[in-house]
Amino acid sequence: MNTEYSPDHPAADCILFECVAGSRAYGTANAASDEDIRGLFVLPAASYLDLAAPPPQISDARNNIVYYSLRRCIELLSAANPSLLELLYMPPDCVRRREPEMAELERSRELFISRRCADTHIGYAFSQIRKARGQNKWINQPKPAEPPQKEDYCHLVLRERFSVAGAPFRPQPLRGSGVDLAECHAARLEHAREAYRLYHYGPAARGVFRGDVIACEPIPADDEQIRFIGLLLYNEHAWKQALIDHQNYWTWRRERNAARWQQQENGELDYDAKNLMHTIRLLLSGKSILERGAPLVRVEGEALQLLCDIRTGRYRYEEIMQMAQDIVADCEQLKPRAALPEETDPAAASALLRRLTLHWEHRCR
Structure with missing residues (x-):
């Protein structure tokens, strides 16, 4: 820790x-x-x-x-x-x-210089690509300030639909259904995960959600017929993942260097230029280990100009990916000949x- x-x-x-x-x-x-x-x-x-x-x-x-x-x-x-x-x-x-x-x-x-170093440099480089894609998604699909609500991951199959001849029982979103979960009780549906029987009790109800969980209630036998209104389907896993994504996005927004993202937010680039610059830098460093037995730390000359051009958005995403693949191919050719453990x-x-x-x-x- x-x-x-x-x-x-x-x-x-x-x-x-x-x-x-x-x-x-x-x-x-x-x-x-x-x-x-x-x-x-x-x-x-x-x-x-x-x-x-x-x-x-x-x-x-x-x-x-x-x-x-x-x-x-x-x-x-x-x-x-x-x-x-x-x-x-x-x-x-x-x-x-x-x-x-x-x-x-x-x-x-x-x-500590070995052939394995080339492999880890390549692996770290492509993790930068995945990171660039994920953060690019954050740029193009920003999260709202309010966290995701559990109710947005709830769907209903209402009792009134059961009696419609030939109607498929397709769940409908809770939002817009007219059902208020605060006025309902839920009981677990036997033999089904994340599915519940739903009963309407009006203002006297204790509500379906208690904090972040569904609280199941014992339903009296007399209420089974008169208060049952349908089935509740709650995708708790999707809500939890959406909550994590929301928290990660806003942590990133708070801690990011805002100047770094101006090109993407202005629509000038469709990728994280800094991450892809480091992708190529890591690959060049891995190649340097195989060629001369040492990583490339201080970059100079044409290599430095290339990295600066990537960061300023001179190249399209596809061109940078081709550069990366070409350096990886060079590394694969160099690896068998490198005098390294x-x-x-x-x-x-x-x-x-x-x-x-x-x-x-x-x-x-």
Whole structure:
């Protein structure tokens, strides 16, 4: 479980590394770019023997500041995590603090360069595509301020329709039916999920919904015929998913960098340009690992111009997707020829973790 960052957190006294990451490290920053701080902290080995495990990372509410524990860092490096790998290759002008243990970790960074790194870079890149599509949907289909109502996921098959000869029993939306669930009681319909028998009691009723759930009532036998008005179908799963989508949308609206979305909101682009820029950047970095044994962090020259052109909307979505597929094809050709191990040696990574931790403990006594 992550812990909220603050300068007073105990880990703040155990910082091994701190840098400015993200677009400022890549060379793609503009006037609207945030400043992303990334770093590592270390804890005594004995702290991992406590029942309350220490946090794997500490971060602020928006993840603009994130510090990983040394243990978590090496764990993620061993899994070929692109975000952690780039911390070992930060441009000098981005580094704010580097303790001896971090310098040793950087000298050992080739341990974490493997063919698997290319695969994870490709996987992370295409997750950016999925993210861009999802957020593009938010731009084009904004959510109303009011959260979705349970009643909008209710349908009825009214009793009066039962007696209509030849009429199919198609459910109708609750809205517009004239039925007020506040004046009704519900009883579960046997052998059916999310279906209920509905009875009208007028102002004396306690209502169908109590909070976020349907409260089923025992219905007296005498009321079965005179108060039964039909069947209620409630798609609770769809309502809960709509509520999650609504919460995610408005969290995104509150926390987003508004300048980033102007092109889409003005109808100039039909995709998230920043996400697709990072898609291509990640793919170029994965290709760099196979070509020269190191990720691409600071982008320069033609590659930088390409990324900036993507962010400014010069290319159509289909053109960017073709670029991505071409880089992936290059990676597939390079992979068999790359003089790299398949993945990180876990024993060597564990030994490095122990060595760095012991060195820090000895130095800080």
